[in-house]
Amino acid sequence: MNAETVDTVPATIGLLQLEQQLIDAGVPFAVATVIRVAPPASTHVGAQALVESDGTLHGWIGGGCSQAIVIEAARQAIRLGQPRRVRISNEPAPPDPEVEAHAMPCASNGAMELFIQPTVPPPLVVVFGATPTAHEACVLARRMGLRASPAADTARAGGPRFDAAVLDDAGASFALIATQGDGDEDALEAALRSRVGAVLLIASRRKAERLRETMRARGIADSRLAALHAPAGPAIHAHTPQEIALGAVAGLVALRHEREEAAAAAQAAVPQATVATEAVPPLAPCEMPEAPAAEAGRYVNPVCGMSVEIATAKHVVVYGGRKVYFCCDCCKAEFERAPARYLAAEPDHETRAGENRAEER
Template sequence: MNVYAKSSETLPEAADLLQLEQRLIDAGTPFAVVTVIRAAPPTSTCVGAQALVEADGALHGWVGGGCSQTIVIEAARQSMRTGQPRRVRISNEPAPADAKDEAGVEAHAMPCASNGGLELFIQPTVPAPLVAVLGATPAAHEACVLARRVGFRANLAGEAARAGQAGFDAAALDRAGTSFVLIATQGERDEDALEAALRSGAVAVLLIASHRKAERLREAMRLRGIDEARLAALHAPAGPAIHAHTPQEIALGAVAGLVALRHEIAEAAARAQTEAQTATIATESVPPLPPCEALGAPPVPEAQAGRYVNPVCGMSVEITNAKHVVEYGGQKVYFCCDCCKTEFERAPERYLNAGDDLHAEKR
């Protein structure tokens, strides 16, 4: 649910936002803090105003009116997906003469009739990936410590298994939200640990083992019913060859493998997003969003499920969070702000025909 504050009495105080940040950090939930760094009147916010956007699009605080909130929320969610901060300008005016580093600013047209301007800085906080280290060996303990020092959350699992108890549980790994599993059993229930890791939803499984031992364990996993697609998630040996001899050196090599995988996965995700955006631009000629006063402008087609094109100004509106809704001709029409909703209600036939599929609700 979006939290759009309407007055100073309902706006969360800075301390409230800080408490919410801490709760989200403790829960391992991503979020982004949006700060106004430039405000050109007329606008309903000021420099220094802040809001917090959760991963589901819920917005707490106030950084501008309803026309800009859709842009703010989507930019914040993209920032969370990439893990990178960004600067966003929402304005119909040229960049200010004293503005710096224009290459790093993401520009959007201001869709509201007020025609003010905003510049925002968005700082995402994405929880560190969780590594489950399976094993009760000295290398397992060292790897857990090193993983934390290089930005992972790391849990050590293996003491129970060493004592003969059920210590390797795929469901438990999933409940904890495990991203990576590092197996450092080194001869103590290797197959049980590896099977549990591969049956979990972990993105990657790293195994401290020689090439020869790794191949033997791969074959054992096939006999246990692990398919080739899942075996592709197994990385063994766990890290680069550094001719390790001591537990500390073995752990260092394994954690180096974790770091390399973390960056490879992040870079692949960023490339995929860039390619998807490029493909969309190449296949769809989408004009820039017009301001609300551009009455009668044709709406921009929106193919993404769960979104709707505001027929008045052409802005894409997220259906689940829409606050301004009108029912007309047997279908719901969604708007980015009250201004557009009011304009539509004056002459709905001007913007929308009941049988027009272009404006149909996307589910």
Template sequence: MSTDTILQLEQRLIEEAQPFAVATVIRAGPPTSTWVGAQALIDSEGALHGWIGGGCSRAIVIQAALAAIRSGQAKRIRISNEPATQDADVELHTMPCASNGTIELFIQPTVPAPLVLVLGSTPTALEACVLAQRMGLRVCAAANVSAPFAALGLTRVIQGFDADALGQIKPQLILVATQGDCDEDALEAALRTSAAAVLLVASERKADKLRDTMRLRGIAQERMAALHAPAGPHIHAHTPQEIALGAVAGLVTQWRELELAAADAGAPRITGDDAVPSVPPCESMASVEPAVARYVNPVCGMPVDIASAKHVVDCGGQRVYFCCDGCKIEFEHSPDKYLAIAQGRREREKT
């Protein structure tokens, strides 16, 4: 895949609000099949597009990229068997292939901004939509009257405050700016979604009354904890534009606090449906129990998918599968040694 094609794929994933990571080789110590500047894009499903090295390094890079997407933090990784001084900024991995080359990569994740749902068609709500988009947030809206949103370039506008309809778009943050137009219905619908935070544009007195109403409507106490009112910091706002400014400041605060909490906990960032599957750490791959259709490479110990294996040798009346050409070549130099390793592993599995 050419650099232009990777850039085109990046643009498409950005437009689709899909997370991904780009891995760039910044050091390549021979013998290795890659080069400094080689790049690959890893999507949220773990598919690698591009080239950063052979089969052994690919598996490690994919795992590291998925971890970077989950945390939202860039990282450097080194794949090598060379003695190295511990560096807090570099994640070390053992090179599983017999080539013993060294590869160092920089992995940069791109994670979509949270999806914000603004409820209401008030001047404050409309201004908040504009400001939130300028902050880089993805914005959609819901209101009883949808016409005022026509010129704002929102991804979606929903008619009314139906909780099921709001839940289907899976917003991570909700701003309720109805300001007297169906406040109770809008707030209840917002709290019945799975949004991480619901911000309410209202005075403290009005917010307290609405909290009582929500409890009467059956909103659980643990869900009430997601409600933040007033919506943002106190900035002595008077005009709709000033109120919207404070509310969007509250959205940005919630966005960054959730982001920091996720990074500290090692949990997925707030990306809605863009959750990335967890994978075992690279160093434990050799101990992962092989599935029915998998074979343990006798050279490096890595499980190989038999159905998709590209490097296969028939030797001693059996088929031997490898993760990369380097392991295959090493096997061909000493077949008896590695056949004995494979036989010993099978005997241990039987006991």
């Protein structure tokens, strides 16, 4: 390791730490890396600098002659959300559509080329529902690099159960409806009345068609219903909440990449098109809202996640000394095929156990 490398190690470690801090804070930035140098030049291949969206530069990529060019190119990369190559040189070279060329302003007349990689906050998906599937989807979406947050249920505040304005204020790109029988229509209407780009509904095709008709009756136009994707993801023959969530998040990932490809094509045609460059607020934990007090005496079906009223439940199985309630005979039959699997995935709520004991008495 030579002296020059030793000198650059602390700065590199500092930039890596700063990158992680900005990622955690949801702040957009770009990293510029020198990939080619022609003498005379005061930089070297591998030199790096981090540029924030306001133009603040951390690190070092050479003398002051080229800094202004690099900063503006980095800010443009952040605005477009796309990487770019930048050449700063007075050397004659054939045009290259993949390289942004600038004249070298320094009297030394050297040359350098950089690769600029922006990092912008990923799109936000708001997950509706207080079901096991909703929780699993929120956690898994974050693992897939999305920002995911549970939707606020305002039923106990006396207002509408879900509010479209909340999604718009948060800048949500996607809505995932995982209510599974508990507030489906209210959640779907709120999502469709917001400006989210896509609404994914966890439901069968038959149920989705019924909900589409309900939305039309509530005044949702067909042009807006085109944003509805139901079922939410590819058919993977899911049964458990984890499997259902996996299929839905696969649908989110596919839609995200489709949107990014379309945005890249649009930006190529309209260079002034931009993406958000503001810092995003921190996410709340993936804890689904608890059922309101009015839900006392109800039980969450471990197969489909639907809330079942204990007093009127017609489909009941006694397993391991406890009663398990289902919304229909199909869910009951599915549970009986593999009861341990479903109970292992079921949240252990003390209130539920209390409700069981009270009902059994």
